[in-house]
Amino acid sequence: MWWRIGRQWLAILALALITLPAALSMPVARAAVPPPRDDPFYAAPADLASHPNGAVLGSRTITLLGLPIPVAAWQLRYRTTDSEEHPQLNVTTVLVPPVPWTGPRPVLSYQIPENSLDSRCAPSSTLRGGSATDMASTMQDAPFIADALRRGWAVVVSDYEGPQSRLFDGVTSGRGVLDGIRAARSFPPVGIDASSPIGTWGYSSGAFATLWATQLRREYAPDVRIVGTSAGGVPTDxxxxxxxxxxxxxxxxxxxxxxxxxxxxxxxxxxxxxxxxxxxxxxxxxxxxxxxxxxxxxxxxxxxxxxxxxxxxxxxxxxxxNELGGTAPDTPLYLYHSVSDEKIPVAGYTALVDTYCAQGATLTAIHSPFPTHIGAAAGEAFGGMKFLADRFAGTPPAPGCVVQ
Structure with missing residues (x-):
């Protein structure tokens, strides 16, 4: 019976993704979603500093992308700390599919690339269909998020750049990811807890935030146990x-x-x-x-x-x-990068891999033949997803550094 329900849900999800471009072009739907600077949900409370990192300070249910997709979706306000040691209010979007799961449900912290300095283009806004000007990242990432949901995983998508959209601020981004996971884990309706295995994934600027989170985890959030990380198109140099x-x-x-x-x-x-x-x-x-x-x-x-x-x-x-490589992550890594990436030269990626390997990381690194930055994002996604699925299943990763 659950298999039949799963197939029906997948059909609805596929239809929603097919109709996504048309739905996002509807001005009435966008007008219902105010930009974060005009939305009281994003306003920090006066006592923000008194709360611990990852504390949930408010929640609301949302409609994902403004479409009738049968996914339970919440947005959580949570406290984090930026790179200047100031308390900061972030927002994360948490998605749970109606797919049954036996035991602790896996959690995927998915970092959408936020190529922006303006909070209108933060994931929490674009995932509600709230920005008409910068939907490209959400559109590109929707199939990968859908695949994670299809597998029954809960998905956490945090505004890791924070309310100031601090692009390429490594510490702010990494802490935002870790505290977004803490917030989702402590929110009872989501149905995940400390026993749920956690994986992280990001591409391009999302990979930057993902890897900063793995570098900071041991010192900043030792309670967040990440079983595996997939990251591609890694910004370096x-x-x-x-x-x-x-x-x-x-x-x-x-x-x-x-x-x-x-x-x-x-x-x-x-x-x-x-x-x-x-x-x-x-x-x-x-x-x-x-x-x-x-x-x-x-x-x-x-x-x-x-x-x-x-x-x-x-x-x-x-x-x-803000350059990556200062500390070797203690999380198993799966990294990939196109050898012909026109946006981020592969030489910096190779140097980062060498640095992580010299520091003792457990790492599989792919020098991808798929052409261009976007080409590797699509072409290598299956490998990244399989790596995380194996970690969630308890399969140990290949030891040491495997560089291809």
């Missing part, structure tokens, strides 16, 4: 990434994000008038689609008051604290 993205929106996102996140670096002082105006507007008009429309031909030099801004010590000082 941030200055080289910015150079590669010069002439596209990605370069400007990195520049403005680091200038805003790392004020002590004095990177903001190297911006010209246009750069300072763009920096001031990041909170309200800095989803990647916004910037691409506003600056159709983007070059970092157009925003700089000095020549060769990316080679300046201030830029390096802002980027270096």
């Amino acid at each position: 941030i200055p080289t990434m910015a150079q590669r993205a010069d002439g596209a929106v990605g370069g400007l996102l990195i520049l403005l994000g680091l200038a805003r996140n790392e004020p002590d670096s004095q990177l903001a002082d190297l911006l010209n008038d246009q750069g300072r105006r763009a920096l001031l507007a990041t909170d309200t008009s800095a989803c990647s689609a916004d910037l691409a429309q506003k600056y159709p031909d983007i070059h970092i030099e157009d925003f700089a008051a000095v020549p060769d801004l990316l080679a300046q010590p201030a830029f390096r000082n802002a980027a270096t604290p």
Whole structure:
């Protein structure tokens, strides 16, 4: 009987995903979802600092993507701590499928890439169908989230960049992931607890947050036991990434994000008038689609008051604290990266793998033949999902470092 119910649910889910683009184009549905800055649910309580990290400070049920998908869905407000040691209110979206499970249900913490400096494009907003300008990441990740739900796993999707959308802030992102898992685990209606095995997954900027979480787990959240991590298209060597993205929106996102996140670096002082105006507007008009429309031909030099801004010590000082590799994760890892990635050069990925291996990580690393950044995201997803399924089943990973 449960098998028949599962098939019916999968048919409904598949139909909903097929009709997703049309549903998201409906202006009436979007108008019902206010941006986070206008939604009281995102407002931090006055006593935020008095609560422990991961504490649930409010909840609400939602309709996933504004569609009639038979998935139990909640959003939880929770306390976390940012990289400057300030208490912060984050929001996570928790999804549970109507698929029976015997024993503790596995939990997948799924980090959607948030290529944005504006909370309108945070996952909690886009998963409700609330942003018309930057749905690309959610659309690309919907099939992978659906596959996890099909398998019966609970899925936790946290706004790991926080209320300021701190792109490439490693500590803030990692802590946001770990405390989002804590929040979901302590919310009784979800039906998961400390005995539920936890896996993490992310691609691109989602991989950045995922791996920072694994690096920080032992020190910051030893109670969060992660049995396996899959991550691909891993952002490494941030200055080289910015150079590669010069002439596209990605370069400007990195520049403005680091200038805003790392004020002590004095990177903001190297911006010209246009750069300072763009920096001031990041909170309200800095989803990647916004910037691409506003600056159709983007070059970092157009925003700089000095020549060769990316080679300046201030830029390096802002980027270096947020590079991956400082601590080897104690979680089994499955990493993958296209050898022809046009956005994130594979050399940085190879160097990170070598660093993790030298530090004693348990790691399978794939140098993928699938072409381009997006190609590897789709082509290597099966391997990443299988790795997590094996960990949830209790199958031990291959020991040591396996590099392909």
